[in-house]
Amino acid sequence: MDALKQELKENIIEQLNLEDMTTEDIANDDMLFGDGLGLDSIDALELIVMLDKSYGIKLTDPKEGRSIFESINTMAAYITEHRSK
Amino acid sequence: MNTNYHIKSFCSIKNNCVSLNGSVVYKEEEEENSFTQFIKAAYKNQNTKYPKFFKMDNLSKLAFLAADVLLKNENLPEDEENNIAIVFSNKASSLNTDRKHQESIQNKESYFPSPAVFVYTLPNICIGEISIKYKLYSENSFFIFDSFNATHLLTYTNSLLSSNKADQVLCGWVEFDNENNYQAFLYLVSAKGTTKHNKQDIIKLYNT
Numbered sequence: 001m002d003a004l005k006q007e008l009k010e011n012i013i014e015q016l017n018l019e020d021m022t023t024e025d026i027a028n029d030d031m032l033f034g035d036g037l038g039l040d041s042i043d044a045l046e047l048i049v050m051l052d053k054s055y056g057i058k059l060t061d062p063k064e065g066r067s068i069f070e071s072i073n074t075m076a077a078y079i080t081e082h083r084s085k
Numbered sequence: 086m087n088t089n090y091h092i093k094s095f096c097s098i099k100n101n102c103v104s105l106n107g108s109v110v111y112k113e114e115e116e117e118n119s120f121t122q123f124i125k126a127a128y129k130n131q132n133t134k135y136p137k138f139f140k141m142d143n144l145s146k147l148a149f150l151a152a153d154v155l156l157k158n159e160n161l162p163e164d165e166e167n168n169i170a171i172v173f174s175n176k177a178s179s180l181n182t183d184r185k186h187q188e189s190i191q192n193k194e195s196y197f198p199s200p201a202v203f204v205y206t207l208p209n210i211c212i213g214e215i216s217i218k219y220k221l222y223s224e225n226s227f228f229i230f231d232s233f234n235a236t237h238l239l240t241y242t243n244s245l246l247s248s249n250k251a252d253q254v255l256c257g258w259v260e261f262d263n264e265n266n267y268q269a270f271l272y273l274v275s276a277k278g279t280t281k282h283n284k285q286d287i288i289k290l291y292n293t
Binding site: 016017019020042043045046048049052053 | 118125136139140198199200201204
């Protein structure tokens, strides 16, 4: 699980072009949206694509993303349970 | 129509060099460096803290940086709306980003279009990026021409100013086809200034 969390942080920084951030800047329980990392609605769509492309998870209802993308912890837990690759 | 306006200031970005009113503001010393490396270094040199810059496509980065260099020099009030219209033009439209999007949907077996790329598949998105940063909520237009069209920009800008649609107009040419073919030339037209706002002077500054 720790390796997955590290991988998620690296992917998020790269995919979302968080240029001035390192993986050390993102705590596992940091809020990804709102006051946390400050991600926006386009970032949310990118995360949905990332789940599909990297882990074979298709989110049919974007509203599901709210709880899944709350933090690195919630993302890692969801991916571990649902991944197909 | 009143045509007695002036070019208050102008900014040019080409050949890995940024200049304001004819003076070099930033120049990439490493000639082999790509546009990506150059625009990032030039942005950091401006010391503009705006993380959204790194999410923009190349056309928006180019337009944003040129506008940032030019408007910073104007010391605009940060918390107020500025009645500055934007009139941009180019030849390649958003083709560079259109190509990236097309590549991402080319293979049906690996069909992963990026929403962050797709949102930039219109040239006027760069106007939005500048408007958000500098609170410019006035008129805006983006025209596509075969080449730089000083006459059209002149007429359109004079019309906006003389009909009181805007106090000033930020206008010019922002072209990004590929890393070896890019250019930004933006200028601010106002009632004040030393350079006359006419076709000859616009073309002269464009070719500077």
